[in-house]
Amino acid sequence: xxxxxxxxxxxxxxxxxxxxxxxxxxxxxxxxxxxxxxxxxxxxxxxxxxxxxxxxxxxxxxxxxxxxxxxxxxxxxxxxxxxxxxxxxxxxxxxxxxxxxxxxxxxxxxxxxxxxxxxxxxxxxxxxxxxxxxxxxxxxxxxxxxxxxxxxxxxxxxxxxxxxxxxxxxxxxxxxxxxxxxxxxxxxxxxxxxxxxxxxxxxxxxxxxxxxxxxxxxxxxxxxxxxxxxxxxxxxxxxxxxxxxxxxxxxxxxxxxxxxxxxxxxxxxxxxxxxxxxxxxxxxxxxxxxxxxxxxxxxxxxxxxxxxxxxxxxxxxxxxxxxxxxxxxxxxxxxxxxxxxxxxxxxxxxxxxxxxxxxxxxxxxxxxxxxx
Amino acid sequence: xxxxxxxxxxxxxxxxxxxxxxxxxxxxxxxxxxxxxxxxxxxxxxxxxxxxxxxxxxxxxxxxxxxxxxxxxxxxxxxxxxxxxxxxxxxxxxxxxxxxxxxxxxxxxxxxxxxxxxxxxxxxxxxxxxxxxxxxxxxxxxxxxxxxxxxxxxxxxxxxxxxxxxxxxxxxxxxxxxxxxxxxxxxxxxxxxxxxxxxxxxxxxxxxxxxxxxxxxxxxxxxxxxxxxxxxxxxxxxxxxxxxxxxxxxxxxxxxxxxxxxxxxxxxxxxxxxxxxxxxxxxxxxxxxxxxxxxxxxxxxxxxxxxxxxxxxxxxxxxxxxxxxxxxxxxxxxxxxxxxxxxxxxxxxxxxxxxxxxxxxxxxxxxxxxxx
Numbered sequence: 001x002x003x004x005x006x007x008x009x010x011x012x013x014x015x016x017x018x019x020x021x022x023x024x025x026x027x028x029x030x031x032x033x034x035x036x037x038x039x040x041x042x043x044x045x046x047x048x049x050x051x052x053x054x055x056x057x058x059x060x061x062x063x064x065x066x067x068x069x070x071x072x073x074x075x076x077x078x079x080x081x082x083x084x085x086x087x088x089x090x091x092x093x094x095x096x097x098x099x100x101x102x103x104x105x106x107x108x109x110x111x112x113x114x115x116x117x118x119x120x121x122x123x124x125x126x127x128x129x130x131x132x133x134x135x136x137x138x139x140x141x142x143x144x145x146x147x148x149x150x151x152x153x154x155x156x157x158x159x160x161x162x163x164x165x166x167x168x169x170x171x172x173x174x175x176x177x178x179x180x181x182x183x184x185x186x187x188x189x190x191x192x193x194x195x196x197x198x199x200x201x202x203x204x205x206x207x208x209x210x211x212x213x214x215x216x217x218x219x220x221x222x223x224x225x226x227x228x229x230x231x232x233x234x235x236x237x238x239x240x241x242x243x244x245x246x247x248x249x250x251x252x253x254x255x256x257x258x259x260x261x262x263x264x265x266x267x268x269x270x271x272x273x274x275x276x277x278x279x280x281x282x283x284x285x286x287x288x289x290x291x292x293x294x295x296x297x298x299x300x301x302x303x304x305x306x307x308x309x310x311x312x313x314x315x316x317x318x319x320x321x322x323x324x325x326x327x328x329x330x331x332x333x334x335x336x337x338x339x340x341x342x343x344x345x346x347x348x349x350x351x352x353x354x355x356x357x358x359x360x361x362x363x364x365x366x367x368x369x370x371x372x
Numbered sequence: 373x374x375x376x377x378x379x380x381x382x383x384x385x386x387x388x389x390x391x392x393x394x395x396x397x398x399x400x401x402x403x404x405x406x407x408x409x410x411x412x413x414x415x416x417x418x419x420x421x422x423x424x425x426x427x428x429x430x431x432x433x434x435x436x437x438x439x440x441x442x443x444x445x446x447x448x449x450x451x452x453x454x455x456x457x458x459x460x461x462x463x464x465x466x467x468x469x470x471x472x473x474x475x476x477x478x479x480x481x482x483x484x485x486x487x488x489x490x491x492x493x494x495x496x497x498x499x500x501x502x503x504x505x506x507x508x509x510x511x512x513x514x515x516x517x518x519x520x521x522x523x524x525x526x527x528x529x530x531x532x533x534x535x536x537x538x539x540x541x542x543x544x545x546x547x548x549x550x551x552x553x554x555x556x557x558x559x560x561x562x563x564x565x566x567x568x569x570x571x572x573x574x575x576x577x578x579x580x581x582x583x584x585x586x587x588x589x590x591x592x593x594x595x596x597x598x599x600x601x602x603x604x605x606x607x608x609x610x611x612x613x614x615x616x617x618x619x620x621x622x623x624x625x626x627x628x629x630x631x632x633x634x635x636x637x638x639x640x641x642x643x644x645x646x647x648x649x650x651x652x653x654x655x656x657x658x659x660x661x662x663x664x665x666x667x668x669x670x671x672x673x674x675x676x677x678x679x680x681x682x683x684x685x686x687x688x689x690x691x692x693x694x695x696x697x698x699x700x701x702x703x704x705x706x707x708x709x710x711x712x713x714x715x716x717x718x719x720x721x722x723x724x725x726x727x728x729x730x731x732x733x734x735x736x737x738x739x740x741x742x743x744x
Contacts, residue, residue, distance in 0.1 A: 002691070003711055020416065021396045024389050027709020027720070029415050043401050044392065046415050278702055278725065287698065296701035300673060300725075319374070326659065329668035330650055337399020339375055348399070353650065353672075 005290075006031065008063055010053045011072035012039030014336040014346075015266045018274070019072060020044045022282035026290075033062040038339045056080045063089055070243065070289050071265050074102040075146050092289040093243040093264040100239065101264050103144045105171045111259055114238040116231060118259050119250065121173035127165055133172060134159040140173045141165055150209035176258060180251040182218050183269035184232035187284040187294050188241040195284070195294040196229045197277060200269055202248070210346070213364070214305040215357075216272050220251070227257055235262065244285045246270060268307070268349075275332050275351050276303035301353050304364045308348035308371055310341040324370045328363050330354045377662075378403065380435055382425045383444035384411030386708040386718075387638045390646070391444060392416045394654035398662075405434040410711045428452045435461055442615065442661050443637050446474040447518050464661040465615040465636040472611065473636050475516045477543045483631055486610040488603060490631050491622065493545035499537055505544060506531040512545045513537055522581035548630060552623040554590050555641035556604035559656040559666050560613040567656070567666040568601045569649060572641055574620070582718070585736070586677040587729075588644045592623070599629055607634065616657045618642060640679070640721075647704050647723050648675035673725045676736045680720035680743055682713040696742045700735050702726045 005028065009016050012034030020041060023030045031047035032039075035054075042048045051058035053073065059080030063069050068090045069081070081095040100110045105123045112118055123144070124130050130141075137159060143152035143166055155175070156165060181202045188194045201218035204211055218225065232247040239245070246267030248260045270281035279287075279295025287294055308314070314321060325331050335348040350367055354360040377400065381388050384406030392413060395402045403419035404411075407426075414420045423430035425445065431452035435441050440462045441453070453467040472482045477495045484490055495516070496502050502513075509531060515524035515538055527547070528537060553574045560566045573590035576583055590597065604619040611617070618639030620632045642653035651659075651667025659666055680686070686693060697703050707720040722739055726732040 003709065017396050021393050024393045024416055025704070025706050027412065027707040029709075040399065043418050044396055044416055046418060046420060048418060293695060293699040295698070298701070323664060326667070327665040329670070332397070334397050335399040337375065337401075 003027075005029065005068070006066045007289075008033070008066035008069045009041070009072055010059065010062070010069065010076045012036070012041030012048065013072060014040050014334070014338075014348075015072040016041040017044055017336065018271075018280075018334070019070075019266060019282045019285065021274075022280055022286060025283065026286060028286070031062070031066065033058065040336050040338060043337070053077065056083075060084065063091075068092065068289055070285065071098065073148075074098055074264060076102075078102075090289065093239075093241060093245075097239045097241055097243075097264050101262050104142050104147070104261065105144050105169075107262060108171065110238070111235065114234070116235060116238070116259055117257065119173045119176055121171045124170050124172050126169070127162060127167040130156075130162045130165055130170075130172065131159065134162065136172060136174070137161070138175050140175060141170050142173065144169045144171055150205075153209045176250050177253045178250045179253045179255070180218070180220070181248065181260070182220070182228060182251060182257075183214075183246055183248045183267070184228050185244055185246050185267060185270040185273070185281050185284075186232040186236045186241070187244045187281075187288050187297075188236045189288045189294060190242050190291050192237075193294050194233050194236055195297050196232050197270065197273060197281070197297045198299055199225050199228045199249075200272065202269055210309070211268050211307055213307070214269055214272065216276055216303050216305075217299055221255060224251060224255065224257065231257060231259065235259070239264075243288050244270075244281055271334070271349055272303040272305045272351050273297075274334075275353050276301050301355070302357050302360060304352045304360045306350045306352070306364060306367060306371070307346055308335075308350065310343050310345045310347045311372065312343070313372060314347075321370050325350065325367055328352075328366060330360070331363060331367060375399075377401065377440070378438045379661075380405070380438035380441045381413070381444055382431065382434070382441065382448045384408065384413030384420065385444060386412050386706070386710075386720075387444040388413040389416055389708065390643075390652075390706070391442075391638060391654045391657065393646075394652055394658060397655065398658060400658070403434070403438065405430065412708050412710060415709070425449065428455075432456065435463075440464065440661055442657065443470065445520075446470055446636060448474075450474070462661065465611075465613060465617075469611045469613055469615075469636050473634050476514050476519070476633065477516050477541075479634060480543065482610070483607065486606070488607060488610070488631055489629065491545045491548055493543045496542050496544050498541070499534060499539040502528075502534045502537055502542075502544065503531065506534065508544060508546070509533070510547050512547055513542050514545065516541045516543055522577075525581045548622050549625045550622045551625045551627070552590070552592070553620065553632070554592070554600060554623060555586075555618055555620045555639070556600050557616055557618050557639060557642040557645070557653050557656075558604040558608045558613070559616045559653075559660050559669075560608045561660045561666060562614050562663050564609075565666050566605050566608055567669050568604050569642065569645060569653070569669045570671055571597050571600045571621075572644065574641055582681070583640050583679055585679070586641055586644065588648055588675050588677075589671055593627060596623060596627065596629065603629060603631065607631070611636075615660050616642075616653055643706070643721055644675040644677045644723050645669075646706075647725050648673050673727070674729050674732060676724045676732045678722045678724070678736060678739060678743070679718055680707075680722065682715050682717045682719045683744065684715070685744060686719075693742050697722065697739055700724075700738060702732070703735060703739060 033049040063084040435456040
């Protein structure tokens with residue numbers, strides 16, 4: 001590793017913290033910018049900047065002395081990243097990739113133009129236009145930009161629901177008959193080398209569209225895992241990706257795979273790679289953006305990941321709950337250290353590893369009881 | 373985890389960096405002090421102090437606003453730690469434990485007083501006194517304090533070698549007929565809970581007494597692993613340890629186990645626990661000093677750890693060597709990012725994991741060729 005190489009991350013949340021965790025392995029110097037001065041990353045680098053990732057000036061000021069710039073969230077200023085690229089900085093994923101993905105409709109158009117099956121959807125500018133496509137209901141309404149963790153997603157059953165809909169640019173998607181939700185994380189470097197992790201199974205909370213748990217490996221019918229991996233590789237090549245990309249997919253009840261959404265950065269669906277895979281998604285991102293060989297993605301033990309959402313019980317009795325949790329062999333706590341989190345916010349996760357899936361499921365049940 | 377808990381580490385080298393890596397998992401706020409302003413840790417915390425760990429005033433100034441203080445090296449100011457303890461800070465390992473261990477002769481006396489078998493040795497004040505015990509040669513001469521990585525150790529074959537001996541307080545040890553060198557890392561918390569990792573096999577370079585490689589699990593004759601673990605537990609209880617302790621032992625040719633040396637902190641012989649064990653030694657230290665349940669120490673895959681010493685070949689061609697190394701599946705690089713390291717200095721390590729020891733040994737051979 002070059003001792004004087006300067007790496008910058010836009011975004012300082014838990015994904016950035018976990019990226020720093022793995023940057024330590026390569027002795028790298030990493031700077032982070034986030035608009036929240038108390039972002040989790042602020043504690044784990046000597047070079048934290050309090051600035052807005054969406055501000056042209058802030059991104060330029062942050063990037064001007066860096067060699068390589070990456071992201072841990074896609075809501076960043078693309079114009080500034082393009083300017084930094086012109087100045088000779090390496091920006092990975094590229095501004096083109098981020099721009100395509102940061103809008104859920106252009107993302108869909110891009111995939112369709114590359115003949116990748118997606119969930120059908122139409123763009124709508126606001127509530128008024130929703131009435132014009134009311135015949136397409138029921139459907140899933142998603143804000144085109146800046147949605148995360150279930151914020152910016154709602155189901156509209158009938159036209160009566162339009163009243164409470166988002167009044168801003170959205171995409172209205174067909175409700176698909178879903179058997180499973182899965183995700184594949186794919187890494188790709190400048191030389192076009194591609195490596196996929198095995199598909200994982202995701203379980204979302206029905207009300208809030210927030211990931212409740214994730215299981216690796218996904219138990220899928222024969223051929224589906226290979227198909228999902230091939231799709232993820234195709235997307236990575238189409239994007240000329242440099243970095244990592246989470247591809248969330250639906251498996252329909254008739255065993256078709258449709259791409260749901262993508263994220264060009266470390267992702268919730270790959271948290272388990274820290275404990276369960278030979279190379280973590282965070283190390284894979286570092287390898288990809290530094291032009292290093294991609295790491296082995298083998299899953300060396302099965303795992304189950306549970307998100308921890310801030311709740312009253314946890315607030316009242318966190319110390320004792322964590323002690324109970326940490327007494328369970330193979331329960332790996334990741335607490336994000338977010339200060340003053342609102343109820344329902346993702347504040348940590350637990351990855352459970354073990355030798356058999358049966359053992360892991362039993363432990364996960366105990367952990368659910370402890371945390372809720 | 374308490375959001376406002378302030379943890380301080382004395383020492384900012386690679387062991388401190390790896391400790392920070394795992395402090396991220398619990399969202400902890402960690403400050404570090406080191407006398408080298410460019411110590412590896414300086415990059416990975418927003419709270420780095422450039423101060424001397426051996427200075428009373430520096431340690432007091434660093435510790436005064438901390439809740440829990442720990443170490444990543446034993447050469448620290450004990451009087452300051454006792455004073456901080458009086459002020460109500462938690463200091464783990466305790467000043468008593470550190471004091472016993474930071475002197476290689478008092479360490480030996482302590483073990484003997486607890487009927488733990490050690491390598492026989494006598495204290496010598498300097499060269500002059502060495503002549504008085506010349507009848508004990510050949511022997512191994514060790515500085516009583518501040519030796520590390522082979523510095524402060526030499527073999528004296530005959531009295532003619534005394535000329536070049538250290539002229540300071542040392543311990544002269546018998547040369548033992550060694551079959552294996554092994555180590556056990558033991559963790560213990562305030563409640564007296566104890567957990568040991570399985571013994572690992574260590575291979576030292578003959579000339580320099582520096583660890584060349586380490587293999588986990590150690591292949592030992594029946595009963596010896598249990599005996600080594602029982603000894604480590606006995607030592608931890610005798611010390612009333614709170615924290616982790618590496619116990620280095622000799623297995624003699626007649627299958628006796630003798631304790632060689634101890635270190636009350638994360639240790640080279642436990643690097644593999646990051647990738648190969650359910651709980652890393654770094655997380656175990658955090659759990660122990662925070663009064664959390666100790667983690668499962670199970671080895672979930674075999675591993676081999678190779679130290680990387682700065683050398684001319686590496687200086688000339690580091691980028692390419694690292695690329696070759698990282699292309700090997702299961703080769704986990706830890707590069708310490710030490711700036712301007714002298715030749716021979718420990719600048720990183722590689723942990724190789726795989727499904728069989730045969731596979732790992734073959735990969736390690738390739739890595740040795742790449743790195744030298």
